[in-house]
Amino acid sequence: xTTESTLMSEFLAxxxxxxxxxxxxxxxxxxxxxxxxxVETTRKISHVVGGMAVLVLPWVAGTHWTVLGIAITFxxxxxxxxxxxxxxxxxxxxxxxxxxxxxxxxVYLIFLLSxxxxxxxxxxxxxxxxxxxxxxxxGQRYGLVSYRVIDGFxxxxxxxxxxxxTFxxxxxxxxxxxxxxxxxxxxxxxxxAIIVTAVEGISVHGADNILVPYATWLVxxxxxGLDRDELGLWVMGTALTLTMLLATYRQAKLNATAxxxxxxxxxxxxxxxxxxxxxxxxxxxLLYSATRPLVADSAPHNSTDMPALVSTFSVxxxxxxxxxxxxxxxxxxxxxxxxxxxxxxxxxxVLHSKAFGTVIVVLGGTLASMAALLPxxxxxKVSPPMNVLVWLALLGGFVGPIxxxxxxxxxxxxxxxxxxxxxxxTAAAATWVVGQVLG
Numbered sequence: 001x002t003t004e005s006t007l008m009s010e011f012l013a014x015x016x017x018x019x020x021x022x023x024x025x026x027x028x029x030x031x032x033x034x035x036x037x038x039v040e041t042t043r044k045i046s047h048v049v050g051g052m053a054v055l056v057l058p059w060v061a062g063t064h065w066t067v068l069g070i071a072i073t074f075x076x077x078x079x080x081x082x083x084x085x086x087x088x089x090x091x092x093x094x095x096x097x098x099x100x101x102x103x104x105x106x107v108y109l110i111f112l113l114s115x116x117x118x119x120x121x122x123x124x125x126x127x128x129x130x131x132x133x134x135x136x137x138x139g140q141r142y143g144l145v146s147y148r149v150i151d152g153f154x155x156x157x158x159x160x161x162x163x164x165x166t167f168x169x170x171x172x173x174x175x176x177x178x179x180x181x182x183x184x185x186x187x188x189x190x191x192x193a194i195i196v197t198a199v200e201g202i203s204v205h206g207a208d209n210i211l212v213p214y215a216t217w218l219v220x221x222x223x224x225g226l227d228r229d230e231l232g233l234w235v236m237g238t239a240l241t242l243t244m245l246l247a248t249y250r251q252a253k254l255n256a257t258a259x260x261x262x263x264x265x266x267x268x269x270x271x272x273x274x275x276x277x278x279x280x281x282x283x284x285x286l287l288y289s290a291t292r293p294l295v296a297d298s299a300p301h302n303s304t305d306m307p308a309l310v311s312t313f314s315v316x317x318x319x320x321x322x323x324x325x326x327x328x329x330x331x332x333x334x335x336x337x338x339x340x341x342x343x344x345x346x347x348x349x350v351l352h353s354k355a356f357g358t359v360i361v362v363l364g365g366t367l368a369s370m371a372a373l374l375p376x377x378x379x380x381k382v383s384p385p386m387n388v389l390v391w392l393a394l395l396g397g398f399v400g401p402i403x404x405x406x407x408x409x410x411x412x413x414x415x416x417x418x419x420x421x422x423x424x425x426t427a428a429a430a431t432w433v434v435g436q437v438l439g
Contacts, residue, residue: 006062013060014070020053021074025087032089040140042089044133047103051129054107058118064111071108075101099206103128106210113217120221123173124213127166127196132208135162135200154201162200167193170220179224187231188223194238195219195267198260215264222272222324237270237278244282252289258309265317272324273335279375280336281316284343287368288312291350311415312342315422330436333389334429336376340369340393341400341425345418348401362401369397392429400425 028042061067078100081087090100106128114121139158146155170189179185199215200208223231241263249259262285270278316338323331347368351361373393376386404421412420 010066016060024049028089039092047133048129051125058121067108067111071104074104097206099209102206102209106213110213119177124216126169127216128213131162131165134165163193163197166196184228192219198264202257202260234271238267241266248289252292261309269320273320276379280339283372288346311419330433334426337393337396337429338426340372341396341422343372344369344397345400345421365401366397395428396425
């Protein structure tokens, strides 16, 4: 094809999506202004129909640049119209949300990640469009039991609906693609529906429009490359994570969102990294659970919320995701260092709350970081050099608690100080990996 014909083909592909989307916006405005349809309803209509409109992209767009152009165009339209108080059928909702602006970003992200695979593109988009909308409709009318998510709410009815729709959509997608035998398909479907439902349950301010399709893509992409035994092991890891959290959530004072965030972290770590990664991650969590009642500020009303948990374990989870994307075995080094740092920070926090001296606090944190590495002793093989791994992890356990106290001295919030401490403790290991990769 000539350059002119290629450009024309991509232009027509863009129109194939942009014209229906413009018509959807116009229709929703007509419903809102003329028929007096509530904004929540018109917003859901645009959410579902928009998802159906962009489904054609893998078949009509020849390059991700076309999809990027579409995404930027609609993101600008949505951002500018919100500032100018236009498109009230989309924006005029009482709750805080940026879901409309995140929608085109999610479409481009999933198109880029799926790399032309229709299954890995279509299923995440359908889950975002239908499962999310169905959960909102049912949750508002038949929510049954509600639970708080930071400054928002979710309901049991909505979450069950989301799980059911996601299960059906993934099963349908795998069936149409002709992937695998029925037991394998059911295992993939079950894993995806469980994990993505938990992700949706902790997403606020419209972030589910990015997190839900990304999580769907991530689990599907990894799961379809596993055999039935490996999938069964992941299911067992999911059950083990749930059992551990049910046994410890009272002791750890986890609220509903912290419980689900810990569940997502545990299941993804087991599935993407494997049993050894999961075992190492469990050490600081179990240490935290065991020592939580000993901390001075752990009054009965002072529960562990999701921001507190995320600030502590987010670095470790990001390294798990990086390994899931790249498959780089050396990612295990900064992951182990980050977990060892968390263990050190947890123990140092307990000792500090009991007014022990600096030497005892630092020594206790270092010993806890060593305990986090104990599961490695039972591993058959660890690809990074053991001496490097141990020293970098111990360095993290030494540096992290000191950094936390320094940040607290700067009047940082506890969550921010913990995150800074984990980053400082992981920095040396991350630097070593970069040197190994580039060198």
